[in-house]
Amino acid sequence: MHRVHRFERLPSTQDEIHRLGALGAPAGTVVVAAEQEAGRGSRGRRWASPRGGLWLSLLARPASAVGVELLSLRAGLAAAEALAELGGVPPVWLKWPNDLIVDDRKLGGVLCEARWQGPSPAWVALGLGINVQNPVPHDARVPAARLAEWRPDLTPEEVLRPLLAHLAPLAEHDGALSAAEQRALARRDWLRGRALAAPVSGIADGVSPDGGLRIRRPDGTLALVRSGEPTPAVELASIPLMADG
Secondary structure: OOOEEEEOOEOOHHHHHHHHHHOOOOOOOEEEEOOEOOOEOHHHOEOOOOOOOEEEEEEEOOOOHHHHHHHHHHHHHHHHHHHHHHOOOOOOEEEOOOEEEEOOEEEEEEEEEEEEEOOEEEEEEEEEEEOOOOOOOOOOOOOEOOHHHOOOOOOHHHHHHHHHHHHHHHHHOOOOOOHHHHHHHHHHEOOOOOEEEEOOOEEEEEEOOOOOEEEEOOOOOEEEEOOOOOEEOOOHHHOOOOOOO
8 A cells, every 4th residue: 555645624635635646646646635615526416424433545557447447336345345344234235237335334435536548547546535533414315325324433544544554455356246245246236136226126136247137128128328326116114124044
């Protein structure tokens, strides 16, 4: 793991890692901020980032577009495994393509932003936010959770250490998901077996080796989705969690 740049406050750790990427910083460079003034999530949404949470960005330099597509899934899996090592936290589930779910609520999220040189990625800013001790919004689109509910003793710094150890290999990781990665994702797949209304109506049926979401349509055919936001067809509380293994 390369140098960790720490800030008390930034508009966005993503913007800072993009700046460092353009200056030639090596893969594995990390930016951490105690507070973000203009944090962002997927689809341009604002990401509330007050003190007490863990807000970071990692500079990745995958060699191919396949590596870019899979970074958010790999980062989510790395975060889930790091949190499991800390102990005392319920199972962390992964909602394709970029959410960390605990107790049917959003604990954190991943945001990948690539910069390209022709058809090849120049670098990727891999952003990760995890609610630790910070206050969470009560009017969020998706109900939020924070680690303090189960581990009130944890600080962002204590979460950062194991997280960086798990994220480090991703900085230059490339290629399709391995069999081991596919099994690990299947065990934590929050969507698998759930009825979806969008982006395709059907039953979520896991993740393909290249990162697409498989959805089984009512007629039995399989759709492979690469973009869009999965929307459960019924209220979340009425659907049981399902996973392989």
